[in-house]
Amino acid sequence: xxxxxxxxxxxxxxxxxxIPGDVEVGEIIDSxxxxxxxxxxxxxxxxxxxxxxxxxxxxx
Amino acid sequence: xxxxxxxSRIRRDEKLLLSELRDRGHEVTKIDVRKERFGVHEPPQAxxxxxxxxxxxxxxxxxxxxxxxxxxxxxxxVNDPETAAICADKARNSLVLAxxxxxxxxxxxxxxxxxxxxxxxxxxxxxVLKPVIGSWGRLMAKIDSRDAAEAILEHKETLGHxxxxxxxxQEFVEKPGRDIRVVATDGEPVAAMARSxxxxxxxxxxxxxxxxIEITDEMADLVERASEAxxxxxxxxxxxxxxxxxxxxxxxxxxxFKALNEVSDVDVPATxxxxxxxxxxxxxxTA
Numbered sequence: 001x002x003x004x005x006x007x008x009x010x011x012x013x014x015x016x017x018x019i020p021g022d023v024e025v026g027e028i029i030d031s032x033x034x035x036x037x038x039x040x041x042x043x044x045x046x047x048x049x050x051x052x053x054x055x056x057x058x059x060x
Numbered sequence: 061x062x063x064x065x066x067x068s069r070i071r072r073d074e075k076l077l078l079s080e081l082r083d084r085g086h087e088v089t090k091i092d093v094r095k096e097r098f099g100v101h102e103p104p105q106a107x108x109x110x111x112x113x114x115x116x117x118x119x120x121x122x123x124x125x126x127x128x129x130x131x132x133x134x135x136x137x138v139n140d141p142e143t144a145a146i147c148a149d150k151a152r153n154s155l156v157l158a159x160x161x162x163x164x165x166x167x168x169x170x171x172x173x174x175x176x177x178x179x180x181x182x183x184x185x186x187x188v189l190k191p192v193i194g195s196w197g198r199l200m201a202k203i204d205s206r207d208a209a210e211a212i213l214e215h216k217e218t219l220g221h222x223x224x225x226x227x228x229x230q231e232f233v234e235k236p237g238r239d240i241r242v243v244a245t246d247g248e249p250v251a252a253m254a255r256s257x258x259x260x261x262x263x264x265x266x267x268x269x270x271x272x273i274e275i276t277d278e279m280a281d282l283v284e285r286a287s288e289a290x291x292x293x294x295x296x297x298x299x300x301x302x303x304x305x306x307x308x309x310x311x312x313x314x315x316x317f318k319a320l321n322e323v324s325d326v327d328v329p330a331t332x333x334x335x336x337x338x339x340x341x342x343x344x345x346t347a
Contacts (some may be wrong), residue, residue, distance in 0.1 A: 024070060025070075025090070026074075027069075028069050051069070055119060056193075056199075057193055057264075059120065059195015060196070060312040060315055
């Protein structure tokens, strides 16, 4: 599954992008077009949103 | 077992953990804390049937509160809310390490820039100013001169919110270009790596180079004691080498382990899941 890809719409550019086939809801991926972080918000149908900006208290 | 995973972002670390749990046939209940409402009497429905809850919140504020709620719902939670509260706060972290007699860098906390300046002058230059809440080396300052100290303190006092008016000042430890991260479960080391950089900050999140290292008896002893000092659990213990010994500068409670898993021969997520399984078995035995 990990080697397979699926197609999704980049929420920033509107273009079709290839993402790993084993993504799950909540996962963060990098847009191959803009490099921006995108969050997977739905799997069926696949939907991406721009991931939230880094906040001060994020981390380990 | 059914493992509830608290999250707001699935990073590589969470993905490794989720895959390991699913590969072993465990049920996984992903709980996006951004979408839940935590009542003081009843848990949200998302927790129905969950045997143990693993906190993987990226935001420290969420982690501290949600673990409190889960604990109040009488569900076992990793890590314990008290451990989260201690580890999330560098001042409390340093206090418990010092109280336990674990070597840790000399540190002072002050509440005005005047008293902060006194601390800095007494430590001498360079010394280090850190936010009490924060990660990945952000907003940490290595202070090389009085001029720099005055500027940083003024910025913090003027621009920062109230937590930035708690000045956490620490001696600068001359480490050999690297520090050490040990991931441990209830004080038992899982694996260790060195994080090397030309920069004084050696966080893996800042691009430090990582390599697996052997865990010495002294390291294992310090890790066990540091873990006990913060209440145990799944932890990342950070040490610096000081010539022939070590100093423990902090313990992390929502530890990232993807970098360690890449460089180590140890299967870190598998070891973590072994430990979670033993925790659930322990709960079942005592129930």
